[in-house]
Amino acid sequence: MPHVAVIPGDGIGREVLDEGLKVLRALDARHGLNLRFTHLPYGADRYLATGLTITPEEMSGLRDYDAVYLGALGDPRVPSNVHAKDILLGMRFQLDLYINLRPCVLLDERYCPLKDRRPEDVRFTVFRENTEGLYTGIGGQFKRDTADEVAIEAELNTRKGVERIIRAAFRARPRPRPGPGVYVRQVKRHAPRPRPLAAGV
Secondary structure, three states: OOEEEEEOOOOHHHHHHHHHHHHHHHHHHHHOOOOEEEEOOOOHHHHHHHOOOOOHHHHHHHHHOOEEEEOOOOOOOOOOOHHHHHHHHHHHHHOOOOEEEEEEEOOOHHHOOOOOOOHHHOEEEEEEEOOOEEEEEEEEEEOOOOOOOEEEEEEEOOHHHHHHHHHHHHHHOOOOOOOOOOOHHHHHHHOOOOOOOOOOO
16 A cells, blocks of 8 residues: 655645645546555644754655655745755755656647647656756855855766666656567667767766
8 A cells, every 4th residue: 555645835835735636536546546645744834833844753754655745845934945945855865866757748739839739749758857966055155245246056966866867767768669661670780889978878
C-alpha cells in the first residue's frame, strides 16, 4: 500500500493540492492503487505559531514514505520565506531529489502556442537538475544599498550531477518502433560511432 506524505503548503498551494488529491483518489478508486495519505503540518502557519520550519527528525522521517505530495510554499506573512527554504530546499538537498520531472502533454489544441499542432504532436518530458546549478546559493552582494552595489550569482554543476540527470533522461526516453520500410539494423551498422565527450560518458 503506497504511503504518501501530504504537505499542503501555503495560500493557493493548499487549494491546488486539494484538487490534486481529488484526482489521486479518483485514480485510486478506478485502478485499485490502495493509496494511503498522511497530512503533515509543515508550512507558514506552523512556523508563525511555533517558530519551527521542519526539524531534522521530521526531515529524516520523510524517507519512510513512498512519496511526498508537496503544495506550493510561500507566505507574505513570512517575508524571508525561511520556512519555504528549509522545507523545499531541505528536501531537495537532504533527500537528494535531483530530478525535477515535468511531463508535458497537450490536452486541447486550442491552447497550444504552436500553430496547427494537435495533442498527438506535443508530448515530451523535461528532466531538470534539482540540486545543483543556481540552487547551490553561491554568490552574494557587495556594498549593498550603495551606488556601488554588485550582486553575483554563480552556477555550480558537478560532473556527477550533470551525468546522472542526463543518464536518467536517456533511460526514460521512449524507444521508437520501426515502421514499414525502416531498416534499423542497416542504419546502425553503417552509422559512424560517436566520439565520447569525456571519458566514461
